[in-house]
Amino acid sequence: MADTLLAVRNLKKSFGGVNATDDVSIEVERGELHAVIGPNGAGKTTLIAQLSGDLAPDSGKVLLDGKDITSVPTHRRSHFGMARSFQITSVFMNMSVIANVSLAVQSHDGTSFRFWQPACTEERLRRPAMDILDKVGLADRAGTIASAMSHGERRQLELAMALATKPRFLLLDEPMAGMGVEESAAMVGILKGLKGDKTILLVEHDMDAVFALADRISVLVYGRVIATGKPAEIRRNKAVRDAYLGED
């Protein structure tokens, strides 16, 4: 039996008569970078929402490291070792870069019901935050307010925040969305650096990035997984070409 970190079992979710997630099963192995691709309206966003806990499935299960987390609320999933990035960049716009990451570190550093000591002077928040900023190449931007950064930098910041929670499993929702060629390449470089270290489920539109990064790919069409396999297998797959790749 393969060493599975995230198992999605027969997940179903429908809105009215539309089956947005139709009996989806995906296994993500430990250390794997697993990509989910699919045309617009394939149900990628709905799937992500169920994995992150924002949306409850009608039936089926989500297991993280063997534990059933199907009905675990979003904020507790973080403490099970899951972290995510959002399709639309989601950082604290009015805070400095270091404050953004510190707040992520703080979430996994004991209780936040501490009312008196200033948080920003705490070495135990600041040092890990700086280490992570170093890792994603934002150390020199630590004092910048997030709203003053470029889109690509904010993407990097968001990833830094996800990493600050020391996740075992990373859920990345289109991290390259809206990026230029150079920024995309930089992000691919960062993700390559994380590969093997973290288990990653990557939902992405950028085909070049997906085929460059993924160990395995699952193809989602009309809420169903029509194929799962190595990038080369997916490229050859007739059903996939018909449904998706051929359209390019």
Add this chain to the structure above:
Amino acid sequence: MSEAAPSAAAIKEFTRPPSLLGKSVTGRYITVAFMVLLLVLPLVAWFTGNTFYLDFSTRIICLSFAAVSLNLILGFGGMISFGHAAFIGIGAYMVGIPAYHGYESGWLHFPLAMGVSALFALVTGAVCLRTKGVYFIMITMAFAQMAYYLFLSLEEYGGDDGLTIYNRSVLNIIDIENKVVLFLLAYAALATGIYAVYRIVNSRFGMVVRGCQSNEARMKALGYNTYAYRLTAYVIAGAMCGLAGALLGNFQSFISPDMMGWTRSGELMFMVILGGTGTLFGPVLGAVAFLVIEEILSAFTTYWALPFGILLILSVLFIKGGLSGLIHRGLKHG
């Protein structure tokens, strides 16, 4: 081209807690001068026989304190409560009701005012914070109106005729029957309240509450139970406002359900917005401006509410960031 990572000194610079009095040096002087004037002018007025100004200032201080407490959740937490005056009323009645039964100790009144307000905040907040946006505004107002009608229906305590407090809370040597002492006590409470808000918003807890204002979905994804933190902030603000209400009740010596009507909540909200949301001294500035302008206009005409309303609308439309923002911009350009 990769720049060097910032030096330790640079990191220290942007990880220093923001100063209580603000960044700019001139701004600090203005803030200190403003707070000193707020303390000294009323005392000077009293020594020269103008008791009215001392009374007026005591009222300003009490409502400033209430506005500061509202700002904790509205300005730093993004919780737009339209029912904050309920806590003023509850605080005041927690002085009036025990006094009516002959219990006159302030050591009972003030903790009771804060405790009951905190409890009311906990129970109503638990429901309100399940909602977002306009629904939150409406439901906080609805709960406040329920409190209003509850006290309106208490015939024993005067109903809508209100309740007279014959003797102010007894606090051993702090004799608040003396107007100056009451003023000083209220001022001390306000100063302590501002300092407490300063400490809270920069603490771990405060960072979480501010994070929830900025991006709640992100906070949840980071692993924060945002509901618990927001509710705690709501309870703290409620308790603070309860204390403000107890001071105001003592000052007025007469309390009625009108103190917690929805228009009162609106006024509080307005003071915060006029002064500058999410700033430490803004709500005080807003309360002073609001009450002084109201006083001046009402001296000119009985129809003062109309020009006052127009002024308020104009200030919201054209003064971005409230009076604090205006002063800040003035300092930058000047």
